Amino acid sequence: MSVAFIVFDGFQSMSLSALPVFEYANATAGEAVYETVVLSEHGGIVRSSMGLSVVTEPFDDQVFDTVIVGSGDSVIEAAPPGLLAFVRDHARTARRTASICSGAFVLAQAGLLDGRRATTHWNYAPALQARYPSIQVDADRIFVVDGSIWTSAGMTAGIDLALAMVENDLDADKARRVAQTLVVYHRRAGGQSQHSTLLELAPKSDRIQTALTYARRNLASPLSVEQLADAARLSPRQFSRAFRAETGQSPAKAIENLRLEAARIMLEDSRHTLDQIAGQTGFHDGRRMREAFLRVFGQPPQVFRRRAKYETGVS
CATH class of the missing domain: 3.40.50.880 (Class I glutamine amidotransferase (GATase) domain)
Structure with a gap:
């Protein structure tokens, strides 16, 4: 060819x-x-x-x-x-x-x-x-x-x-x-967003970056402020204050955005069921994940999956 x-x-x-x-x-x-x-x-x-x-x-x-x-x-x-x-x-x-x-x-x-x-x-x-x-x-x-x-x-x-x-x-x-x-970290499906949640958060200190990296690797866990603060080696109060100052978001909002991004990637690039994706990204069940998608994107998860299938169904 x-x-x-x-x-x-x-x-x-x-x-x-x-x-x-x-x-x-x-x-x-x-x-x-x-x-x-x-x-x-x-x-x-x-x-x-x-x-x-x-x-x-x-x-x-x-x-x-x-x-x-x-x-x-x-x-x-x-x-x-x-x-x-x-x-x-x-x-x-x-x-x-x-x-x-x-x-x-x-x-x-x-x-x-x-x-x-x-x-x-x-x-x-x-x-x-x-x-x-x-x-x-x-x-x-x-x-x-x-x-x-x-x-x-x-x-x-x-x-x-x-x-x-x-x-x-x-x-x-x-x-x-x-x-x-080619050492491509993640082969992205066509439907994936051009924007990265971690890039948009843009933490300025290594401690907050470390906490976000920990969160991204452990999305299935509850990820309380105490857990994130421990990863950053700060007290919960110090962590919450520093996190908002550096990212402009609360820890809870940032974690939800990371979960949404991970769930969206899995929807577009895997055959996992909605409940499996919800469990692996920390939403626990499909209902909660659907509510988050509707609140943030205005569309349910199934729309993203159907769109990805349409865009990559080219063979």
């Missing part, structure tokens, strides 16, 4: 971070399943936004199985006509046409996203939606698959998109082994 990565002057070098996924898929499969090539309109050396230079081959009439458009601010307003023509023409013959991050603007300018669901980096999503109202922009997704068109969020989400392609082409076990080889 031939995979063409499309770059242009000023592309973001992280766009190419998905390349090793296909390299190690070959190694995992024990054969050359994928053949990759980096293309640009005129070929030759192309410089990234930070000065990294890559040698590319020029556009031609070769038919590719998969075409992946890289990211870069230079194509958000107006991509080069030659790039748009290439993407538009090859989308008719390729099995898959994809974009990474702001590469979605190239697909949109080429008319490939009209009437489709798509995503991009959360920071660019409002502009994409405003400029192309016919697109159903899902700003809180790692990647979205709509027919033959695949779009991904910010840079590292391209790795998740490529892993999903490998799973679709080969099987889930091989995709998991590729992720392990």
